[in-house]
Amino acid sequence: MATAAAPVWSVDPRTGKPREQVAVEATAAEVDTAVRAAHAARAPLADRAVRTAFLRRAADLLDEAGEAVIEAADAETALGPGRLTGELARTTYQLRAFADLAADGAFLDVRIDHADPGLAPPRPDLRRYKIPLGPVAVYAASNFPLAFSVPGGDTASALAAGCPVVVKAHPDHPATSELCAALLRRAATDTGLPEGVLGLVHGLQAGVDLVRHPLITAAGFTGSVRGGRALYDAAAARPHPIPFHGELGSLNPVVVTEAAAGERAEQLGAGLAASMTLGVGQFCVKPGLVLAPEGAAGDRLLTALTAAVSNTEPGVLLDHRMRDAFVDGVRTRAELPDVQAPVTPGAGGEHTVSAGFLTVPAARLTTEGPHDLLLEECFGPVTVLARYTDDAEIAAVLARLPGNLTATLQLGEAEGAGSDGTGRGAALLAGLTPLAGRVVVNGWPTGVAVAPAQHHGGPYPATTSTSTSVGGTAVERWLRPVAYQDTPPALLPPELREDNPLGLPRRVDGRAEGA
Structure with missing residues (x-):
């Protein structure tokens, strides 16, 4: 006889009492369904113009629903409307900043070195840029129900890179997570993308199943040392290990x-x-x-x-x-x-x-x-x-x-x-x-400015990698470089063609162009 799925409750931290049942914990089959839907969304998300529009539409919808989002988050976290109003503004700013980054295309890091037979040894024609890894797992944080959760920086940077996302919701704010996921899915359909570009699952075991899923290519986590290290170890123990970008703890x-x-x-x-x-x-x-x-x-x-x-x-x-x-x-x-x-x-x-x-x-x-x-x-x-x-x-x-x-x-x-x-x-x-x-x-560390020069990370156990989860360079976590050598021009991706049809900033034979 099958065991009934465990309910997921929204709880009021001011009283400790349940507010409402929001969802049920995802089974392994449901995690698989969400990941496969994300995997199927890779092709439509590959268009930078589409994902730029998607991120901007998501920011607009979150702003429009701001009152409901803040009310839901406050009921589940007790963080207060003032704090959450600022966090929502930060969240939508991040989405728009990553939309701008996707539109600009500099993050693709296009580099072209033309063939030079006069060198010793001769150099072949080499053309390099960065491509998205694939579906990404994001683990929502307890203390930031917006900026480090469903619509937060990990999600925004992964989508900007061209990676669909499956979020494992945090149990402290499941209703807020469902509301934000619905808004992001609406933004997806409004801009011609499938809803599966943003998946959401609940439950501790679902989080483990997610990081072990063979189609997940990387993960972003914000939480405790104990929980983050367990998932990090699971990511490393896979038959094909994946990058795990975890923020675990800090004494500061x-x-x-x-x-x-x-x-x-x-x-x-x-x-x-x-x-x-x-x-x-x-x-x-x-x-x-x-x-x-x-x-x-x-x-x-x-x-x-x-x-x-x-x-x-x-x-x-x-x-x-x-x-x-x-x-x-x-x-x-x-x-x-x-x-x-x-x-x-x-x-x-x-x-x-x-x-x-x-x-x-x-x-x-x-x-x-x-x-x-x-x-x-x-x-x-x-x-x-x-x-x-x-x-x-x-x-x-x-x-x-x-x-x-x-x-x-x-x-x-x-x-x-x-x-x-x-x-x-x-x-x-x-x-x-x-x-x-x-x-x-001569300042204080609380308050992490969202800016291109920001770095939010540090040596272990602060984080499990050298990357940042705040600022434009957070997108680099979800990309990998690929170089084409002596490839016929007709077979090159548009980003690497000689005439630069997409108008991308790039370095050609060591010189910056279009920056």
């Missing part, structure tokens, strides 16, 4: 110099409090470890941070499982020797958590031991202030950190100008650079 260390604390302790305390509690501490770039000086300047910073965090209202996390993990995590950390809690983080009520921070001598983090727990991400509104006595302690702690999405350096005015006579600013910057994909100076 901050170094505050004594000069910086002496010049602006109050400003730093307020800024750190705002950054670590933003979105109830549920940002992947939340500063989770701050190296701050001992002494009077560091004490002023601690006092300012205490005042700012104490004024933060309790908040609701994305689900009660995360709430329980946060409460348990901060309690276990606070029980370690020499750890103090100037503002105690933890349970703020039956369904909420309160923000706080912990302090510890930095020397406790320089060698292996139970305090290593403080070097692991704790998802929620908490940070650890490690008080150092000298630069040697800073270096020793940094040497023990894993890879991160960001690293932040707060410098004094003379250190930032390179005029303090010690070169300390440059030395600290050089020490942080190997740890992260984005290094922030």
Whole structure:
């Protein structure tokens, strides 16, 4: 007798109570159907003009349905209309930015080197560009129900590359996922594409089945180290392994110099409090470890941070499982020797958590031991202030950190100008650079600008690859180069023909054309 498919419920995190049944978990057969539909959509999506129109139409439909989308997302995440209004704007901006990228065609990286028999050895005629991999699996994030979920950056960049997408919805916002998927499918049909260009499945096992499906060619993931690593291993264990671009976790260390604390302790305390509690501490770039000086300047910073965090209202996390993990995590950390809690983080009520921070001598983090727990991400509104006595302690702690999405350096005015006579600013910057994909100076890491020069990634376990999931170069994850050698002109794809019928920017014999 067949087992009934498990229901998928939309849950209100403010109460922990189910709102409605949204769907059922996908069976292996249903995952197969979604992937095959995506595979069949490759040919119509190959037309760059069509996918450009598709992405722009998707952005327009999301804007038109904005009120309903924000209402659905808030009901499932408790992130609030203000935060979600900004996230929706970011999401539609991303879609339009990738539409522009698809229309421009520079991402194809067309390169032509004409034959040169005079070289030793002679060079053949070589023409290279990039082609889409094929159907892509996208795993939606819990903390960004729009910008890193069904209509988010992974989906937008894959579609811009010409890759159909099957999304594995996150269980924290299934209704929002269904609504956004319906809007993207409508955009597809409005622009002449099959609905199967964007598939959606629910369920933990469906996510495993998806990454193992032989027609899936790559995957993008944003989530936990445990979940991401399991899928990464599954992708690598396939008979034909595929690229797995996973964002798994990040501590996002901050170094505050004594000069910086002496010049602006109050400003730093307020800024750190705002950054670590933003979105109830549920940002992947939340500063989770701050190296701050001992002494009077560091004490002023601690006092300012205490005042700012104490004024933060309790908040609701994305689900009660995360709430329980946060409460348990901060309690276990606070029980370690020499750890103090100037503002105690933890349970703020039956369904909420309160923000706080912990302090510890930095020397406790320089060698292996139970305090290593403080070097692991704790998802929620908490940070650890490690008080150092000298630069040697800073270096020793940094040497023990894993890879991160960001690293932040707060410098004094003379250190930032390179005029303090010690070169300390440059030395600290050089020490942080190997740890992260984005290094922030005299700012805070929360807030990831969507821009061509952005890099949102970092050494493992921050991510499983060297690519970015934000910015135009995110499209490169879904492409592979192919070169044609001595190919008859009539057989070349239009992108590589001598007369450049598509008007693409390219490099010919080393010189840029049409850029």
